[in-house]
Amino acid sequence: MEKEDLRKELKVSAIENGTVIDHIPSKNVFQVIKILNLSEYQNQLLIGTNLDSNKMGKKGIIKVSNKFFKSDEINKIALVAPTATLIIIKNFEVVEKKKVEVPDYAENIVKCFNPNCITNNEEIATKFTVIDKKELKLRCHYCEKITARNNISFR
Amino acid sequence: MKNKSLVSINDFTRAEHVRILELAGAFEKNPRQHILQDFVVATLFFEPSTRTRLSFESAATRLGAKVIGFTDSSSSSVQKGESLRDTILTVSNYCDIIVMRHPREGSARFASEVAKVPVINAGDGANQHPTQTLLDMYSIRKTQGSLENLNIAFVGDLKYGRTVHSLVQALCNYNTTFHFVSPLELKLPSAVKIDIKQRNLVYHQSTDLLDVIPKVDILYMTRIQKERFSDPLDYEKVKNTYVLHNEMLAGAKPNLRVLHPLPRVNEITTDVDSNPMAYYFTQALNGVFVRQALLASILGVVD
Ligand SMILES: [Zn+2]
Numbered sequence: 173m174e175k176e177d178l179r180k181e182l183k184v185s186a187i188e189n190g191t192v193i194d195h196i197p198s199k200n201v202f203q204v205i206k207i208l209n210l211s212e213y214q215n216q217l218l219i220g221t222n223l224d225s226n227k228m229g230k231k232g233i234i235k236v237s238n239k240f241f242k243s244d245e246i247n248k249i250a251l252v253a254p255t256a257t258l259i260i261i262k263n264f265e266v267v268e269k270k271k272v273e274v275p276d277y278a279e280n281i282v283k284c285f286n287p288n289c290i291t292n293n294e295e296i297a298t299k300f301t302v303i304d305k306k307e308l309k310l311r312c313h314y315c316e317k318i319t320a321r322n323n324i325s326f327r
Numbered sequence: 328m329k330n331k332s333l334v335s336i337n338d339f340t341r342a343e344h345v346r347i348l349e350l351a352g353a354f355e356k357n358p359r360q361h362i363l364q365d366f367v368v369a370t371l372f373f374e375p376s377t378r379t380r381l382s383f384e385s386a387a388t389r390l391g392a393k394v395i396g397f398t399d400s401s402s403s404s405v406q407k408g409e410s411l412r413d414t415i416l417t418v419s420n421y422c423d424i425i426v427m428r429h430p431r432e433g434s435a436r437f438a439s440e441v442a443k444v445p446v447i448n449a450g451d452g453a454n455q456h457p458t459q460t461l462l463d464m465y466s467i468r469k470t471q472g473s474l475e476n477l478n479i480a481f482v483g484d485l486k487y488g489r490t491v492h493s494l495v496q497a498l499c500n501y502n503t504t505f506h507f508v509s510p511l512e513l514k515l516p517s518a519v520k521i522d523i524k525q526r527n528l529v530y531h532q533s534t535d536l537l538d539v540i541p542k543v544d545i546l547y548m549t550r551i552q553k554e555r556f557s558d559p560l561d562y563e564k565v566k567n568t569y570v571l572h573n574e575m576l577a578g579a580k581p582n583l584r585v586l587h588p589l590p591r592v593n594e595i596t597t598d599v600d601s602n603p604m605a606y607y608f609t610q611a612l613n614g615v616f617v618r619q620a621l622l623a624s625i626l627g628v629v630d
Contacts, residue, residue, distance in 0.1 A: 288452050290433035294411050314433025315454055316335065318518060
């Protein structure tokens with residue numbers, strides 16, 4: 173193999189079967205791993221971050237062997253990685269490409285922006301209803317205040 | 328409503344609100360009935376609110392219930408660092424219903440999920456105070472004969488007043504025409520207006536109290552607090568603009584009633600008190616009947 177090709181091969185090491193999560197904002201790669209519980213994952217897992225991307229400048233990518241996510245499971249990451257694309261691989265072939273979608277509910281992913289909310293003062297899982305997917309507005313199940321894109325942060 | 332917690336005003340349906348108001352009317356006629364003598368009511372006040380606590384305790388005691396609890400967190404295990412979860416789980420063992428007040432928003436919702444008994448929210452920070460909303464609805468219905476199609480003015484601090492927000496939410500079910508009167512700094516937040524707009528109800532915003540008085544059936548006054556202004560000069564400019572004097576009621580409709588969640592500071596001068604349109608002290612009394620209705624129906628003693 174040519175040196176250049178080898179380098180490329182190492183960067184994008186293919187998986188036989190599984191899911192590639194591409195176009196993750198670099199800074200949120202580890203949030204995605206946390207949300208999908210991948211730190212405990214027993215199969216092959218490839219994680220790349222700060223990779224060059226024409227679209228995004230820098231991006232992150234995660235390749236999960238032998239794993240096909242259910243849509244309500246994978247859509248949770250739309251809150252931290254709205255730009256993410258999913259590539260489903262079977263026998264080294266791309267069989268499907270899709271975008272993540274913002275879910276209707278978010279459990280224990282987002283932090284309530286209200287400092288006086290009980291979830292910021294006791295050990296409680298946060299729960300939000302997404303009331304506006306486009307503008308990303310989430311209503312806290314506890315304090316009923318709205319956390320929006322401009323003040324969103326993650327647990 | 329048996330075993331149902333009341334955390335937010337919207338936890339109960341319109342029909343359930345109406346039922347509570349009807350029951351409250353029956354308790355007003357006959358407030359001393361020993362129908363709760365087999366029950367223990369816990370009043371957990373993690374921050375003091377003497378007025379609300381006494382109203383609940385009066386309601387419970389007049390129905391024959393035993394009342395246990397604490398009046399502020401300094402006298403309880405919370406002081407020793409116990410979590411809200413543990414306090415609620417423990418107290419659930421000792422009582423049939425919990426009435427709680429807590430300085431943090433969302434605390435009552437969380438407690439209702441942890442507790443083995445129903446929870447009535449008596450105020451969670453700046454969020455909800457549904458029993459105040461129900462007593463306001465009771466007062467409006469009683470003085471006007473109905474909740475439908477009324478012109479209701481809210482005056483003062485409409486930005487931070489949770490009492491105003493919940494009552495506006497509830498009144499959206501009754502084809503209300505709203506008149507919001509406040510300084511520009513304390514206008515009703517747009518999140519509250521969403522409900523009004525969704526139902527295509529009419530609302531007017533103004534800064535002129537005198538202009539609104541002849542148009543309305545209910546004048547709901549609230550206090551403007553100095554701390555709400557970033558610039559003290561802004562407060563000085565408006566502080567006397569939203570004070571109700573007796574002579575200002577000269578042009579009012581005869582059915583107008585003045586409401587106020589109390590305590591009042593100076594936003595209604597005492598010369599209004601003797602005007603038959605002043606209703607705020609009776610409004611506070613109505614709180615006892617509404618709380619009797621809630622305790623009795625949630626404990627399943629009445630349907
Ligand atoms: Zn919250």
